[in-house]
Amino acid sequence: MSIQDIQIKVADAHSIGNINAILNEIATHLGNLVARGDNALIDLKSLPFSPDEYEGLRAMLGRGEVTARLDSIGDSEIYETHFPGVWWVTHYNVEGDIVADLIEIADVPAILHSQWEDVRTGLGRLRNILSQSE
Numbered sequence: 001m002s003i004q005d006i007q008i009k010v011a012d013a014h015s016i017g018n019i020n021a022i023l024n025e026i027a028t029h030l031g032n033l034v035a036r037g038d039n040a041l042i043d044l045k046s047l048p049f050s051p052d053e054y055e056g057l058r059a060m061l062g063r064g065e066v067t068a069r070l071d072s073i074g075d076s077e078i079y080e081t082h083f084p085g086v087w088w089v090t091h092y093n094v095e096g097d098i099v100a101d102l103i104e105i106a107d108v109p110a111i112l113h114s115q116w117e118d119v120r121t122g123l124g125r126l127r128n129i130l131s132q133s134e
Contacts, residue, residue: 018049019056022103026061026086029105033085039106045098057091061086061103074099078109 021043029040049057062082070076074092083089087109091100106108 017054019048019060022047022057023060026083026103030083033105033107039110041102041105042103044101044103058088061088068109070111076111090116104127105123 025042047112064080064082064084066080069079074094076091078087078089085105085107087104087106089102089104089109090098093099
């Protein structure tokens with residue numbers, strides 16, 4: 001084996017710059033969440049990321065301890081990254097295509113909050129069950 005046989009992959013400086021830019025934006029939003037409780041949303045599908053940049057961002061953010069999966073019209077996967085308060089939220093259609101890919105900066109992603117109408121309906125069902133068991 002000679003030096004010519006060694007494969008070298010040179011990182012694209014532009015690619016690293018794009019990842020750093022989005023990480024800086026996330027840091028700013030996370031600071032606003034800590035300081036004022038402001039939530040933020042970054043639409044990854046609207047960004048001109050290459051597949052390598054996308055995977056690089058995934059690697060940089062990593063996966064934390066909390067994961068949720070929803071089944072409504074299509075699946076949704078939500079997981080907290082290595083950075084508490086930074087969530088990766090992916091929504092799929094029924095065919096399994098990604099329809100939304102988001103970074104949400106919040107204590108809990110908005111989609112996981114119960115809707116008040118649903119809570120009221122659930123309370124009504126529970127009270128109905130309780131009244132029938134008396």
